[in-house]
Structure formats: C-alpha cells, structure tokens
Amino acid sequence: MNIIEVKKLNFSFSRKDNLLIKDLTFSIKKGEIVGVLGQSGSGKSTLLRLISGLEVPSSGEIIIAGNTVVNENVFVQPENRGVGMVFQDYALFPNMTVKDNILFGLSKMNKKDRVLRLNEMLELVKMEEFAKRYPHELSGGQQQRVALARALAPKPNLLLMDEPFSNLDTDLRSSIREELKLILNKANITCIIVTHDRHDVDAICTHSIQMGKVLMEIK
Amino acid sequence: MIPNTVKRYFQKEFNGWVIVSILGAVVILLPILFILSSLLHEPNENWYQIRNYLLSNYVANTIKLVVFSGVFSAILGVSLAWIIAAYDFPLKRFFRWGLVLPLAIPPYIAAYTYRTMLGYTGFVQTTLKNEFNIHIDPELISVSSLRGAIFIFTIFLFPYVFIITRAFLENQSTSYIENARLLGQKPFAVFTKIVLPLSRPAIVGGTVLVIYEVLSDYGVTSYFGVHTITTAIFQTWFGMYDVNTAMRLASWLMVIVVGLFFLERLLRQRRRYNVNNKSRPLTPIKLRGLPSILAFVYCGLIFSLGFLIPIIQLIFWAKLTFFNVWDNSFFLLIYQTLYVALIPTVIIIIFSVIVANICRSQSTFSYILSKWVTAGYSIPGAIIAIGVLAMFISLDKWLAPFYSMVGLGDAPLILSLSLIMLIVGYAIRFMATGYNAIEVGFEKIGTKYAEASRLLGYGITKTFLKVDLPLIKGAILSGAILTFVEICKELPLVLLLRPFNFETLATKAFQFAKDEQIYEASIPSLFIISISVVSIIVFQFVGKKVK
Numbered sequence A: 001m002n003i004i005e006v007k008k009l010n011f012s013f014s015r016k017d018n019l020l021i022k023d024l025t026f027s028i029k030k031g032e033i034v035g036v037l038g039q040s041g042s043g044k045s046t047l048l049r050l051i052s053g054l055e056v057p058s059s060g061e062i063i064i065a066g067n068t069v070v071n072e073n074v075f076v077q078p079e080n081r082g083v084g085m086v087f088q089d090y091a092l093f094p095n096m097t098v099k100d101n102i103l104f105g106l107s108k109m110n111k112k113d114r115v116l117r118l119n120e121m122l123e124l125v126k127m128e129e130f131a132k133r134y135p136h137e138l139s140g141g142q143q144q145r146v147a148l149a150r151a152l153a154p155k156p157n158l159l160l161m162d163e164p165f166s167n168l169d170t171d172l173r174s175s176i177r178e179e180l181k182l183i184l185n186k187a188n189i190t191c192i193i194v195t196h197d198r199h200d201v202d203a204i205c206t207h208s209i210q211m212g213k214v215l216m217e218i219k
Numbered sequence B: 001m002i003p004n005t006v007k008r009y010f011q012k013e014f015n016g017w018v019i020v021s022i023l024g025a026v027v028i029l030l031p032i033l034f035i036l037s038s039l040l041h042e043p044n045e046n047w048y049q050i051r052n053y054l055l056s057n058y059v060a061n062t063i064k065l066v067v068f069s070g071v072f073s074a075i076l077g078v079s080l081a082w083i084i085a086a087y088d089f090p091l092k093r094f095f096r097w098g099l100v101l102p103l104a105i106p107p108y109i110a111a112y113t114y115r116t117m118l119g120y121t122g123f124v125q126t127t128l129k130n131e132f133n134i135h136i137d138p139e140l141i142s143v144s145s146l147r148g149a150i151f152i153f154t155i156f157l158f159p160y161v162f163i164i165t166r167a168f169l170e171n172q173s174t175s176y177i178e179n180a181r182l183l184g185q186k187p188f189a190v191f192t193k194i195v196l197p198l199s200r201p202a203i204v205g206g207t208v209l210v211i212y213e214v215l216s217d218y219g220v221t222s223y224f225g226v227h228t229i230t231t232a233i234f235q236t237w238f239g240m241y242d243v244n245t246a247m248r249l250a251s252w253l254m255v256i257v258v259g260l261f262f263l264e265r266l267l268r269q270r271r272r273y274n275v276n277n278k279s280r281p282l283t284p285i286k287l288r289g290l291p292s293i294l295a296f297v298y299c300g301l302i303f304s305l306g307f308l309i310p311i312i313q314l315i316f317w318a319k320l321t322f323f324n325v326w327d328n329s330f331f332l333l334i335y336q337t338l339y340v341a342l343i344p345t346v347i348i349i350i351f352s353v354i355v356a357n358i359c360r361s362q363s364t365f366s367y368i369l370s371k372w373v374t375a376g377y378s379i380p381g382a383i384i385a386i387g388v389l390a391m392f393i394s395l396d397k398w399l400a401p402f403y404s405m406v407g408l409g410d411a412p413l414i415l416s417l418s419l420i421m422l423i424v425g426y427a428i429r430f431m432a433t434g435y436n437a438i439e440v441g442f443e444k445i446g447t448k449y450a451e452a453s454r455l456l457g458y459g460i461t462k463t464f465l466k467v468d469l470p471l472i473k474g475a476i477l478s479g480a481i482l483t484f485v486e487i488c489k490e491l492p493l494v495l496l497l498r499p500f501n502f503e504t505l506a507t508k509a510f511q512f513a514k515d516e517q518i519y520e521a522s523i524p525s526l527f528i529i530s531i532s533v534v535s536i537i538v539f540q541f542v543g544k545k546v547k
C-alpha cells in the first residue's frame, strides 16, 4: 500500500520565477525510508513543506494514506494531514521542557495513554533522564532525538526529516546515523529524509529521489 | 482552473483571523474616506472665505514650521548622534540616554513653560532685572509666535533624529568610518564625506517623524498664536460647527502628508546601503582638552534646555500650587485619563496581535494589510479626529429611526457625544505603536514554532494561544506600555473628540495653560511627563525599535 503518492507536482515561489519543482511524480510504500538528494537550493525543504501543507503547489496532487490532501480543488490544513516533521533546526518550543514538548502533540489522547506514550517515546530515543530539561540545556544530538520523539509521538502516517545531520559534528555523524536507523526501524515508520550527502542515503534509506534535475537540464 | 485555485487558496488562508483583520481595516479606512468624500460635496460660504483670505497664510505657516523645525532638529539630532557615537568624554554614557529625555515632555507643555519662564514676569527677566539691573527689550528673549514654536519643536523633537541616527552610527557604520580614519581623513571630513551620506536614510527617517509631530500639533501653535491648517480645523469646528469645511481643510493637510510620504521615498531612494547586521560596534575615540570640554558643554546645554530646566521650573511651580490642585477632582482626572487610555490600548493590542499573526506569511495581501492598519500614525491627529467625527455624525443620522423607536427622541446625537468616538479615534491613531512592537515580537520568534505546532495537530488559533502567545508576552507588554503612554500624552485628537466637559490630564494641563493658570498646569504636566519617562525607559531597555 502506498503511504504517499505525489503526482505531477509543480511549484514556484512567485509567478515570475521559474518552476522550482517541475512535474515531480513518485510514491512511497508503507515502511520505506526514502532519501531525497540534491544540491543546496534545489527545493528539498520546499518539497517537505508542500507535503506537510506549509506551502501550496501551483498544480499537481498529493495523496497521503489514501486521502487527497491537495489538488486543484482541495486543500487540507497541515494539522489534519497526519504528517510529522523534524525541522532542520528542530524548532523545539524553548519555553517547554522535553516532557512538555513531547506531550504537546498528544492532546487528543486521554491522560493515561498520554503518559504511556510519553514514556514509550522517551525510552525509544533514550532520553528518560532528560525529561525535565529545557531544550537549551541539551546538546545538538539530544535536541534532535527529542524532536524525533515529539514528531513520532502522535503516530503520524509519514515522518519528514529535513537534513537531520546538518547541525551535528561530523565525527558524530556515523554513530548518529546508526542510531537513527535503529529508532526508525523500531518505530516502523514511513519516512522521507532530506540530505545532500549520498552516504546518509546509503546507510539508512531503502531508495532515493534526486531533486534539481531541472536545473541540470537547463545547463 | 483559476476559479478552483482561488477556492483552494481560500481554504488555506481564510479563517476567523483574516475576517477580523479585514473588518478592522475597513473601520480604520472609513474616516479617511469620509475626509476625501468631502471633496465631492459642494463647498459652502465658510470654505470660500477661508480659501480666499486665509488658506495661503495657513499653508505658508505650516510649511515654514515644518521646514525650519525639520532642518534644525536634523542638525541637532545628527551632530549629537555623531558626538555620542564616535567620541568619549565626561558623562557621555549619561548623555547617550539623557538626550532622549526631551521626548518625555510634550511640546505643548514645554511651550507654556518656556514662554512663562522667559516672559516679563518670568524667572529669567526678573532675575536679570533684580540681580543685575539689566533691562532688556522683553521681546528679545520672549519665546513667542513662529520663532518660539520652531524653538520648542526643535528642542523637544530632535531626539527622534538622534535615536535613529545614533543607533545606525553605533552599530552599522563601523567599517566605513574606520576605513576613512585609516585612510587619514580628518574628523570633520569623516563626518561630512562618510557619516552624513551614509546615515541619510536614518536622518530622513528621524526627520520625518519630527515633521509628522509638527503637522499633528495643535497645542504649541495655538498657544503661540501661529495659524496653521490644524488650528484652522479647530476653529472651523469649535467656532462654526462646520464639519464640511473642517474636512476640506483636513484634506488639504492630507495632501501635504501624502506629498511628504513621496518626498521621503525619493530622498531615501538608492540610499539603502547593504549594511550587514553582524558588524562590530563603533569604538569611540577618547577626547582630551578643549574638544572634550566643548562636547560636554554642547550635550549639557541641549540636555538642560530640553529636560533639566523645564523640569526644575515645573517642579518649582508645582510646589507653589500643590494643595490647590491636589484634591478629589484631580484623582478623578487621573482615573479618567487612565481608563480612557486603557480601553483603546487593549483594543489596539488585541487587534494588532490578530493582524500581525496573519501577516507573518509574506504575501502581498499581508504587506498591504499591515501598511494599511498602521497608516494612522502618519496621519495627523486632527485629520483622524475630523474623519471620525464626520463618521459618527453620519452614523447617528443613520441610526436616528432606531433611536426614536427606543424612545430617545428625534434625531439625537448619541454616539457622537459619547466616549466611544474618542476611543475609536485613539485606536485608529495609535494602532501603529502597538502593532510595530508586536510585529517585532513575531519576527524575533519566526514561524518555525508555529509550523511545528500545526504539524503536531493544532489549528491556527490554538497554535497562537499555546505556542506564540507565551513567546511574545514581552513584546505585547512593551507594545501596550508604549501605546498607553502615547495616548496619555495626546492632545489634538482628545480635544476634538472628547464628550462635553470630559477632561484628561492632557486637556486639563492645556486648559490651565491657556487660561494663564500656569502654576496649576504644572501638576498634570508633571504627571504626563512621569508617565512618558516610564515609556522611554521601557523603550531603551526592553523594546529596541523606534515607533
């Protein structure tokens, strides 16, 4: 079963600009971890924003878990798409503790389930001792794990990760890559990972999509 | 396909927040439309009188005031900004802050203070007479008429230029200035060849704020007997109750304001240097000997004229009359001032938060909307007041059938005699003050937290309450304080829109001064000044953005 189908997606930031994303079509099956590769400025982050509903495509269709979330006639608000995202700079709420950050997306559950899910997530990312800390009291890698836990907690159909390794020290990269792979497999989640490093894709992903072909064709 | 895209766009962007914003924007625009619509009506006899015999004089006076006050404020503001930014001398750190304080004294209060102080029976002339037996022509040092008005505006409004230019020089000009110094330029040449051209956008920006204040003024000019378009608006309304003629005068004033707006654009054009935000602050050079003394004396002189002397004089007068003025009616005055400022402040803050929140997405629509709701600040209070007045009189006419139905009599003036009119006027005029502070707050936190919250399942309203609101609390508070203080100080709008016999600290101080009860005027004046000093402190230490 396809978790996400993208059909003939076109996008530009203004009518004057060339299309940033042109006729993009792909689909991802349940449980797959797909890498999105491309140089800086090729529209990788924009693709994630289109999927999550933070931008509107010029034309084309996106279907998530069988529901059309955007086409010529329909626009489903981001909060109703069942998509989780780990932002490039994590965007952890600075005024909330780790625990409150993770609980944030669980408001629809009852109290008991919420606590269960919170503990499950803390355990998954190995952050149990840090539940009471604030984001600025954590290292970059720890912040990333909290962001991951926060995004996974509401059980999204699809997880989007924007350059998960860009803010981390290079010597940590390979160990964190392994860790991420482990967590994603345990959580059994369908995932799109944006990166500009082919090694990330080789290590974690089932397959990959190349962005920015348009640019090369023009050249 | 296009209708579908539009429909989809509405699905994404249209919500309660947008509806409230658009409704508010319409209310803000209505008074201006009323003013402009006056041009469509056939003008009456009064208007021909004014146009044929008086208007050229009003316009000439207005322009003279604007030009001279603008130029002198710019000279004072820029020279002080440069001295403070580039040099070190005794008490410099104090002056850096202290030279902002003249802004705390509303010009109409400064006007009567100086005129009385320098008048024939005032402190200066009596001292010269009694102590030194010097008799001088009283006219020579009496501050009155056009000259006096220009003096007052310059001394009490130059801080607008000073603040903006100083901030620019201190933070964004370092590399240019240090290079010029290294290339062996003399200090004066650095100033004329580098500092002046470089800080032109800052100077123009500050001077335009001065000019807007001058155009808005009623207190100073009416006290000194200078006839301007603004004072003429007051005369046609209070002398003849002729709204249409007042609106025609207001549209003339609008012409000047719009002209000024384009002039500003023109003067700034192509002058936006790519200054980078991360540049180092300018390191001041230590002055020694004579230059150090001169810098100290210059700053000290302006600080004394702009703050110290009038404050000491006011405190002295206040001591003389304290027990005459300080009674229950004075408490009523304070109470009325506070609540009539508090209600519009709350309205402004709530509306600003709503508009600023939807304007975070950078679209043409949000750009226009944000410019639109903040337009009130560049429109003189008297224009807004006349527009609001005309709007409420029409509203009362329109509601007349309803009034008589509920037994209020035939064609009464209900709304246009109520406080609601004043509150609406304040809200339109000072929307920009609150809005800008809140916009800065939103800019600081960016959109990423809100986006994260949307993806965790919260809609726009819940996201605002749970995520944004706690993060912009500080901006909301400083916006509220600044707005509140501006309203407390305001004079022309409250004079035109207040209900009969309703007094605030500002109107009372003005009234006392007009009636030559100068000593009595000092106590409400000192109150207003203290409130303003609070806002300047907030401004300096919490909020960083000017207006």
Ligand SMILES: Nc1ncnc2c1ncn2[C@@H]1O[C@H](COP(=O)(O)OP(=O)(O)O)[C@@H](O)[C@H]1O
Residues within 6 Å of the ligand: A013, A020, A038, A039, A040, A041, A042, A043, A044, A045, A046, A047
């Ligand atoms: N809000 C925006 N308005 C206009 N252009 C934008 C905006 N955001 C990004 N861009 C431009 O779109 C292009 C693609 O951006 P992005 O999707 O962030 O690329 P990537 O993530 O692949 O580096 C860049 O050239 C960028 O400058």
Ligand SMILES: [Mg+2]
Residues within 6 Å of the ligand: A044, A045, A046, A163
């Ligand atoms: Mg990116």
